[in-house]
Amino acid sequence: MDLLSIADQNQQLAFNLLQEAQLIEAWQKIGATIHIVGSLKSGLMMKNLDIDLHIYTEKLQVAESFSVMQELAERLCLTDIQYKNLIDTEEECIEWHASYKDKEMNVWKFDMIHIRKGSKYDGVVERVTDAVASKLTPELRRIILQIKFDVPRGTIIPGIEIYQAVFTGKVKSYAELEQWRSSHPLTNSLDWMPG
Incomplete structure (x- = not known):
């Protein structure tokens, strides 16, 4: 599937x-x-x-x-x-x-x-969720789903961190996500909105 x-x-x-x-x-x-x-x-x-x-x-x-x-x-x-x-x-x-x-x-x-x-x-996460959904292209959705699929079991990475890496950092794989995270630690997930 x-x-x-x-x-x-x-x-x-x-x-x-x-x-x-x-x-x-x-x-x-x-x-x-x-x-x-x-x-x-x-x-x-x-x-x-x-x-x-x-x-x-x-x-x-x-x-x-x-x-x-x-x-x-x-x-x-x-x-x-x-x-x-x-x-x-x-x-x-x-x-x-x-x-x-x-x-x-x-x-x-x-x-x-x-x-x-x-x-x-109030409404912050709703606005971010709507912004992510509205900016998703079929290609970006495929990249995000592949990265989520490739995250090893037992490893917890908030979805918002993956979205930020893909939208802002142009990350295209789990390996790239690991590199992105090492130099871009997530400090406050409520501060980010896709541009």
Whole structure:
């Protein structure tokens, strides 16, 4: 199967899983607005099966956020949940990272970032995701998917770092990405936007 087919299949599986798991509906119960971001939205999902959601409410209430996660944990086969309280930082968010095993035994990661509406980073990742998707040519998509495919298992490289290397550094392979990263360390992924 070619890389484009794998990415398209992963995207379809992710949308099906989102619907089955009713993640968006669970957060809507507390009045949240939910945006799909990252590789699911841009069609660049390869080996890392991540569903990235940015969840916005007027106020960040720990108990409310926990209530959604409690419902999801009781309803879904979540194998691991991580929680980070960043309410009092400039990010103004609560991070949830949960692992889920589907019927085919694929492990999915749900990255659910609960953000205060109107905070500094409100909409930032959405704008970057939209910019990446709008500037993707078939050739750039193929290069990014190949690099993601070639990243060795166990090596974690944020997608945004790969996109920056391809768009800004004209990187065309995993070997070139390794060279790029050694001289261009990622300091803040929220500062970059494709030109």
